Amino acid sequence: MAQTLLPPRPTLQDPEPKAPTPDADRRRFRTREALVTLVIALGVWAVLFAPALERAAETSPVGARRTAALAVLRPLSALSDALGVRGVSEAAMRALGREADSPPGGDLDLDELDLPPLPPLDIKPDPPPRPPQGTTSSPPAPSPEGAGDGRGASDEGAPEPEPTTGIRTPTAGSKLRVVVVGDSLSQGLGPGIERWLRADVSRVLSLGRQSTGLARQDFFNWRWAMRQIEEAFRPDLVFVLLGSNDNQSQVAPDGSAIRVGSAAWVEAYRERASAFLREATSNGSHVVWIGIPVVQDHGRWDFYRRVNDIYRQTAATDPLATYLDAWKLFQTRAGKYSAYLRNEQGTVQQMRAGDGLHLTPAGYDYLARHAIRAAAGAFGLSQQAASFRI
Amino acid sequence: MLFPTTDFAIFFAVVFASHWLLNPHRRLWKWFMLAASYAFYAWWDWRLVWLLALVSALAQLGALWVERQGNERRRRRRTAVAIVALLLPLGWFKYYGFFALSLTNAFDGIGLSAPLPLLQVILPIGISFYTFMAISYVVDVSRLEITPAPWLDVFVYLAFFPHLVAGPIVRGDELLPQIRRERDGGSIDVSRAASLILGGLFKKVVVSSFLAAQIVDPVFGAPEAHSAIETLFAIYGYAIVIYTDFSAYSDIAIGTALLLGFELPVNFDRPYSATSLRDFWRRWHMTLSRWLRDYLYLPLGGSRRGRARTALNIMVTMLLGGLWHGAGWTFLAWGGLHGAGQVIGHARRRRRLERGLPAEPDSPGRVLAARVTTFHVVCLGWVFFRADSIGSAFRVLGRLVDGWNEGSELVTPLVVLAIASMLALQNLPGSPGVRLEVAFSRLRPIAQGVTAALALFAITSLGPSGVAPFIYFQF
Numbered sequence: 009m010a011q012t013l014l015p016p017r018p019t020l021q022d023p024e025p026k027a028p029t030p031d032a033d034r035r036r037f038r039t040r041e042a043l044v045t046l047v048i049a050l051g052v053w054a055v056l057f058a059p060a061l062e063r064a065a066e067t068s069p070v071g072a073r074r075t076a077a078l079a080v081l082r083p084l085s086a087l088s089d090a091l092g093v094r095g096v097s098e099a100a101m102r103a104l105g106r107e108a109d110s111p112p113g114g115d116l117d118l119d120e121l122d123l124p125p126l127p128p129l130d131i132k133p134d135p136p137p138r139p140p141q142g143t144t145s146s147p148p149a150p151s152p153e154g155a156g157d158g159r160g161a162s163d164e165g166a167p168e169p170e171p172t173t174g175i176r177t178p179t180a181g182s183k184l185r186v187v188v189v190g191d192s193l194s195q196g197l198g199p200g201i202e203r204w205l206r207a208d209v210s211r212v213l214s215l216g217r218q219s220t221g222l223a224r225q226d227f228f229n230w231r232w233a234m235r236q237i238e239e240a241f242r243p244d245l246v247f248v249l250l251g252s253n254d255n256q257s258q259v260a261p262d263g264s265a266i267r268v269g270s271a272a273w274v275e276a277y278r279e280r281a282s283a284f285l286r287e288a289t290s291n292g293s294h295v296v297w298i299g300i301p302v303v304q305d306h307g308r309w310d311f312y313r314r315v316n317d318i319y320r321q322t323a324a325t326d327p328l329a330t331y332l333d334a335w336k337l338f339q340t341r342a343g344k345y346s347a348y349l350r351n352e353q354g355t356v357q358q359m360r361a362g363d364g365l366h367l368t369p370a371g372y373d374y375l376a377r378h379a380i381r382a383a384a385g386a387f388g389l390s391q392q393a394a395s396f397r398i
Numbered sequence: 399m400l401f402p403t404t405d406f407a408i409f410f411a412v413v414f415a416s417h418w419l420l421n422p423h424r425r426l427w428k429w430f431m432l433a434a435s436y437a438f439y440a441w442w443d444w445r446l447v448w449l450l451a452l453v454s455a456l457a458q459l460g461a462l463w464v465e466r467q468g469n470e471r472r473r474r475r476r477t478a479v480a481i482v483a484l485l486l487p488l489g490w491f492k493y494y495g496f497f498a499l500s501l502t503n504a505f506d507g508i509g510l511s512a513p514l515p516l517l518q519v520i521l522p523i524g525i526s527f528y529t530f531m532a533i534s535y536v537v538d539v540s541r542l543e544i545t546p547a548p549w550l551d552v553f554v555y556l557a558f559f560p561h562l563v564a565g566p567i568v569r570g571d572e573l574l575p576q577i578r579r580e581r582d583g584g585s586i587d588v589s590r591a592a593s594l595i596l597g598g599l600f601k602k603v604v605v606s607s608f609l610a611a612q613i614v615d616p617v618f619g620a621p622e623a624h625s626a627i628e629t630l631f632a633i634y635g636y637a638i639v640i641y642t643d644f645s646a647y648s649d650i651a652i653g654t655a656l657l658l659g660f661e662l663p664v665n666f667d668r669p670y671s672a673t674s675l676r677d678f679w680r681r682w683h684m685t686l687s688r689w690l691r692d693y694l695y696l697p698l699g700g701s702r703r704g705r706a707r708t709a710l711n712i713m714v715t716m717l718l719g720g721l722w723h724g725a726g727w728t729f730l731a732w733g734g735l736h737g738a739g740q741v742i743g744h745a746r747r748r749r750r751l752e753r754g755l756p757a758e759p760d761s762p763g764r765v766l767a768a769r770v771t772t773f774h775v776v777c778l779g780w781v782f783f784r785a786d787s788i789g790s791a792f793r794v795l796g797r798l799v800d801g802w803n804e805g806s807e808l809v810t811p812l813v814v815l816a817i818a819s820m821l822a823l824q825n826l827p828g829s830p831g832v833r834l835e836v837a838f839s840r841l842r843p844i845a846q847g848v849t850a851a852l853a854l855f856a857i858t859s860l861g862p863s864g865v866a867p868f869i870y871f872q873f
Contacts, residue, residue: 048847199619347518
């Protein structure tokens, strides 16, 4: 037995990590028996879980890996059907609290949140007039040192942006309803927004979903999710940050792939962005659409700048929306990517995570403050709502 | 490659079959296991595979160089040089950014420009773990506890995929003999392995993911927006999250190694049943504790050089142990808290012994009080460990002072149940799981496979659609 090979350790001060107590009653297997156990365990699990695995594979990025996975999983799924296992496993999944036919990206589970009652519709402001130049919010100029600098946003003497709408002034009795949606970047932004809005006058729901976007509605449908959010929560303010997973082919409702890089892809994506925004503003909610921040990998620049253009143009079509150019916000003065940037106080902070895409907590804080400033600039969000000087 | 993924399941099935086929052919087996382990590592980022090879080569070169020197004093000097060489990659990849950033802001404060450029250095996964193993190998050779192993064995020892990215930190004399000799294919402890792997998956996929998403991440992300009761349960919740997450990795690592006929040291032993911080470190990340003890605390003089020096040695050990986890003031604060707690504990223990009183709690009431106190001190440390800055940690702690009249929306019955049950499991007398393992071992292979599949199905159905990486990967 392997344990007996271990030489005795010198006793110094603390006891050594203990190996599991050998038990004479315990039966051990030969290699072949162990292999049978392993193969049966993985095989039976694969058949039981095949429908869910197949759905997950179908919604993975179009390519050789997806094709190979489906080639294996479709027969397994058929076997699951033929054996009548699918019904049993789906019933078991429901019993365990998971909807068997839910999309692989999951459901929002808004029912599980303790949401406040919906506000009466009359507290919603009227849609504001569209300013002639659009409501795009630009980040401040970078600092002379070459690192991005947020101080410009609150510079003394800088012209205050003209509020173009009136988000109501929140009170403790009638809190500002805020939602943060999007992909994993928005999951980091959510706590930042929550931190920089005053908790006593706002209620923030951070509903971001990892690995989601607009390209693969079969994985997670943000338009549908937004409708659910509007119906259940009717937010005053929506922060949107997505697109980092969208550099892949879209799948049309008929199952065909719309190749990334094609003109059809751009048009389909633009339509999805518009449809999502229409849903988000349908009840008069205000939307701050945040572009993807500059990323370290230059190979992704072209795609991300292209989708950022779509977001900006889409936001410009709706008076209840504004666009925050996070690409520029996280660039150096020379227009480059840097992990280190100066915050509003001039302190250099590491704002980017090691993957060159996501942000550090300090970066999310910085972005959250600018997103709130964008809401203040475009929609007149009250200073009372924020826990910092807008 | 993450353990709880289908990628790993397929990888392991292939490795398992090939491993046992090649087992009698040791040289071929070693090359195979090296290739499999490097493939496992390259799954995250193939560009960093060279670093693992570099550290392995440095360790072997260092060990051979040290061993050739017969004079003990000179051998120690050579050992120090080898350790510095092994620490250089770790220092660069893990600490350069923190050091340069701190320097930049310090120089900014006095109106000067910093002498070091700010560079974003990628942190290679597992570098702290395999660097510590490499150091232990060189030092053990220097202490004449082991002799240098063949090159290929050392490369396999450091890269062996079950322990590669998050431990346990295995010493040369534990693993190298197992690599050298053919594994016993007639006595595989499948029931123990299944228990460790399935239990680990449950802890990671179900418990850790649930508590992190439900209460810990929201509260630590925005403490001001949450009440005192939510904050308190988020802190308790994080104590469970970090335990279930890290011990899950260790369990799965030990379980997969067992299926390959390897025995890795246990890394956790019910840490939240500890009655003192000293006891806690005998139960938490045990292989790191013993590494710090054998390669840092004892060489510093341990407790043999008087009270003041003992206290200093404990503080140095714990502060460096804190820094090992990450480059940040929060980790230093965490290590400092544990160091200070242990210094106080040592003094208290000594006083009790001098008065003729038992050093350890001697009644059920005192044991309970000691456990509760230790758990809360550990939780206080976790606040600093989890927070992204010292300021954030104090903001979290500040919420415990006020906000008791606010709501407790995040403290759902399921959250309370998850925390309470995980704590209760650690404080149960005996090992109820062992009986279950023995009963499982009596089943035929097919029955075992079906049972394991059902358990796996339940775990994957209960878990979220995507599983976050293990927390200790970043260390």
